[in-house]
Amino acid sequence: MSNENILEISDLSVSYGGIQAVKEISFSVAEGEVVTLIGANGAGKSSTLRAITGLEKPSQGSIRFCGEELSGLSTDAIVEKGITLVPEGRRVFPNLTVLENLRIGAYMRRDDLTADIEWVCGLFPRLKERSWQKAGTLSGGEQQMLAIGRALMSRPSVIMMDEPSLGLAPIIVQGVFDIIKEINKQGVTILLVEQNANMALKAADRAYVMETGKITMSGSGKELLENDEIKTAYLGKAKKRA
Amino acid sequence: MSMDIFLQHLLNGISVGSLYALIAIGYTMVYGILLLINFAHGDIFMMASYFMIFAVVDFRMPIWLALPLIILLTIVLGMLLERSAYKPLRNAPRMSIMISAIGASYLFENLATYLFTGVPKGYPDIPWLTKVVNIGSISFQIVTVIAPVLVAAILIGLMALVNHTKTGMAMRAVSKDFETARLMGIKIDRVIAATFVIGSGLAAIGSVLWGAKYSSVYPLMGVMPGLKCFVAAVFGGIGNIPGAVLGGIVLGLGETLLVAFFPGLTGYRDAFAFVVLIVMLLVRPNGLLGEKTTDKV
Ligand SMILES: Nc1ncnc2c1ncn2[C@@H]1O[C@H](COP(=O)(O)OP(=O)(O)OP(=O)(O)O)[C@@H](O)[C@H]1O
Ligand SMILES: [Mg+2]
Numbered sequence: 001m002s003n004e005n006i007l008e009i010s011d012l013s014v015s016y017g018g019i020q021a022v023k024e025i026s027f028s029v030a031e032g033e034v035v036t037l038i039g040a041n042g043a044g045k046s047s048t049l050r051a052i053t054g055l056e057k058p059s060q061g062s063i064r065f066c067g068e069e070l071s072g073l074s075t076d077a078i079v080e081k082g083i084t085l086v087p088e089g090r091r092v093f094p095n096l097t098v099l100e101n102l103r104i105g106a107y108m109r110r111d112d113l114t115a116d117i118e119w120v121c122g123l124f125p126r127l128k129e130r131s132w133q134k135a136g137t138l139s140g141g142e143q144q145m146l147a148i149g150r151a152l153m154s155r156p157s158v159i160m161m162d163e164p165s166l167g168l169a170p171i172i173v174q175g176v177f178d179i180i181k182e183i184n185k186q187g188v189t190i191l192l193v194e195q196n197a198n199m200a201l202k203a204a205d206r207a208y209v210m211e212t213g214k215i216t217m218s219g220s221g222k223e224l225l226e227n228d229e230i231k232t233a234y235l236g237k238a239k240k241r242a
Numbered sequence: 243m244s245m246d247i248f249l250q251h252l253l254n255g256i257s258v259g260s261l262y263a264l265i266a267i268g269y270t271m272v273y274g275i276l277l278l279i280n281f282a283h284g285d286i287f288m289m290a291s292y293f294m295i296f297a298v299v300d301f302r303m304p305i306w307l308a309l310p311l312i313i314l315l316t317i318v319l320g321m322l323l324e325r326s327a328y329k330p331l332r333n334a335p336r337m338s339i340m341i342s343a344i345g346a347s348y349l350f351e352n353l354a355t356y357l358f359t360g361v362p363k364g365y366p367d368i369p370w371l372t373k374v375v376n377i378g379s380i381s382f383q384i385v386t387v388i389a390p391v392l393v394a395a396i397l398i399g400l401m402a403l404v405n406h407t408k409t410g411m412a413m414r415a416v417s418k419d420f421e422t423a424r425l426m427g428i429k430i431d432r433v434i435a436a437t438f439v440i441g442s443g444l445a446a447i448g449s450v451l452w453g454a455k456y457s458s459v460y461p462l463m464g465v466m467p468g469l470k471c472f473v474a475a476v477f478g479g480i481g482n483i484p485g486a487v488l489g490g491i492v493l494g495l496g497e498t499l500l501v502a503f504f505p506g507l508t509g510y511r512d513a514f515a516f517v518v519l520i521v522m523l524l525v526r527p528n529g530l531l532g533e534k535t536t537d538k539v
Contacts, residue, residue: 055421075424084425091422093415104415107408108427154427 005064006031006189007052007083007158012061014047021047023213024061029158029191034184036192036200036221038234039210045193046088048210049160053085054078065158080108084154088162088193090147094136098127101135101146105153113153120149123179141172148179152188159183160191165199177203197234201225209234246379251502252495253386259494260389261455264448265471266478266486267400268441274481275417275437277336281343282323284468285350286442290316290449291365291459292358298366305368313446320442321435329431332420354461362460365453372454385454390491392451396444397487404483409436417481466512473519479532488530493518 007029014022022044029035037045050056052063054075063070070078092101102120106113121128124145130138135146144164151159161180165173177199184190194200201207204221209230217224224230265287272280293315297308327346331339371385404410416423416433423430452467453459474493478485497514500507522529 053425055424074429076427076429079425079427087422087425091419093418093422095414095418096411100411103408104411104426104428107412150426 004031005029006066007191008062008064009048009052010062010064012048012051012063013059014044014051014056015059020059021213022051022058025210025213025215027208027215027218029189031157031189032184032187033205034180034190034192034203036194036204036207037210038194038197038200038207040233041195042212043210044213045210046162049085049162049191049193052078052160053083055085076108079154082155082157084151084156084159086147086151086159086161086164089166090140090143092135092138092143092146092150094134096135097132098135098138098146099131101150102127102153105150106155108154116153116155120152123152123182124149141168144168144172144176145179148176148183152183156188158189158191160193162193163195164192165194165196173199197230198225201230247502250380250382251498253380253382255495255498256491257382257386257389257494258455258498259491260393261448261452261490262467262471262474262494263393263487263490264389264396264444264451265467266474266490267396267483268445269472269475270478270480270483270486271437271441273475274483275413275434276328276339278328278339278343279472280441281340281468282327282346282350283441283445284464284466284471285347285354286316286320286323286464287445287449287452287467288354288459288461288464289319289350290446291453291463292354292363293446294366294450294453295363295459299363305366308366309450312450313443316446316449317439317442320438320445324435324438329434351461351465358461360461362458365457365459367457368450368454371451383454385451389451392447393487393490396447397484400440400483409433413437470512470515473515477518477522477529479529481533482529482531485529485531 005028009028010026011024012022012026013020013024025048037048039045047056051058052070054070054073058071061071065081065083068081093104096104099117102117103113106116126142127146127149130142135143138146148161148164164176168176173196180190180192180203192200192204201221201224207219207221207224208215209217209224217227217230219227265283268283269280272278272283290312293312294308297303297312298305303311323346327342328339331342371383371388373384374381375384404413412423412428412433413436415426416428416430420430470493471490474489475486476489477492478487478489493515496518497511500514501511
């Protein structure tokens with residue numbers, strides 16, 4: 001694992017009208033890492049990811065990717081640099097077939113996609129069986145696989161996922177985390193936003209905890225798993241009596 | 243009514259319907275992608291007619307040169323309309339864009355009245371469209387057969403574009419979800435501009451065929467065809483390209499045959515479209531070929 005920070009966020013703020021959803025947060029992701037961002041509903045996790053991809057304009061702060069400033073760039077320019085987002089709620093294109101959804105993930109590429117489609121279908125054999133089906137008719141879990149597969153088609157160096165396990169059966173959730181590990185092993189850096197703190201912390205090299213727009217804690221996945229406050233707040237375990 | 247006369251009316255109806263179809267495609271494509279009723283579309287059609295008059299009458303251009311030029315000018319006008327009246331409102335509530343469209347329509351109509359006066363001008367004669375041909379006892383202008391053939395070719399081309407090209411795939415994606423399309427690296431402003439290019443280009447082609455049939459050009463000439471073609475698009479299922487063509491032809495055929503069979507109803511020719519619209523909205527609100535789901539206004 002290299003120590004080079006591929007993604008470096010400093011003093012980032014995001015506001016909606018008068019409300020500040022993200023308040024001067026700073027964090028970094030090193031190349032090859034799995035980093036997770038956990039926190040309660042409304043903490044500002046999605047807003048952070050959306051700001052990184054240019055879907056929201058940050059009100060202040062900087063976002064550096066391989067040393068290059070991203071804030072102010074358009075989403076298509078950011079995505080072209082090699083960052084991709086699996087959005088909250090999957091957002092597959094329901095009117096496109098499974099295969100078209102994969103192809104559109106590689107919209108900016110001009111080279112041959114055959115090998116990549118094979119690769120993604122290898123990761124998610126279910127998608128191969130259903131390649132001619134309209135994505136809108138897939139089950140929730142299948143749509144999540146498709147959303148991840150679609151993001152991989154752009155051959156990103158960083159893939160950000162916003163709650164990929166949301167609404168999935170436990171066994172499928174395990175599958176999604178297995179895939180995350182597999183993708184990471186193949187060299188993709190991962191920034192993961194999750195409600196499922198237990199799974200996320202186990203999968204992550206490092207983690208940050210967000211509360212009402214601020215980062216309140218950080219550490220290795222293991223450290224946070226064993227932290228008492230985290231246990232009560234996010235892992236649903238009772239605090240040990242002192 | 244004899245068979246010959248019936249065939250004559252049938253041919254006329256299909257031909258008028260094809261003109262409606264050309265304009266209706268523009269409405270339906272823009273609606274499909276922006277969920278916007280482009281009220282200024284009929285006025286783009288009107289401007290295309292004036293461009294032709296200027297090119298041929300004022301600048302004495304030959305038709306072969308004027309034709310591509312006016313199509314190009316109309317496309318530029320359509321893109322300007324999108325950039326100035328719709329693009330700045332990309333994230334605004336849908337009602338604001340609708341009002342902007344109505345404003346743009348009035349602007350074109352009044353600007354045309356101011357610049358070109360309200361006095362009707364004659365559309366230049368294009369002999370290879372207006373020439374009359376006789377087959378048996380049926381006689382028709384060449385444009386009457388060119389229009390449906392052209393529309394069929396355009397429909398096939400558009401369906402190939404939308405369903406089998408990368409640009410078409412991007413159009414379908416943008417029509418469902420702007421944000422996610424952006425995340426795919428799609429420059430959505432370009433895709434939206436492309437639909438205006440196609441819509442305006444077809445309106446220009448429609449205006450040439452229209453001019454061969456009804457040669458009077460005036461600032462409000464786009465209003466009634468615009469309304470009827472919007473009805474045609476809704477009738478076929480707005481957002482659906484074959485639906486717009488079908489709607490246009492049904493409408494053109496319907497009003498032509500109505501007047502042919504009931505000459506007393508000639509004055510109600512234009513009302514026919516709106517009766518059809520009301521009935522359709524009551525019976526099948528999504529139109530003939532429309533999708534079942536509606537999250538649209
Ligand atoms: N488009 C918007 N307009 C106004 N406020 C917004 C908008 N999007 C988010 N917010 C607000 O910003 C805050 C942070 O939202 P965000 O979606 O980033 O939270 P989150 O951490 O992803 O929560 P969740 O876990 O529920 O997805 C919330 O209070 C939310 O109400
Ligand atoms: Mg969220």
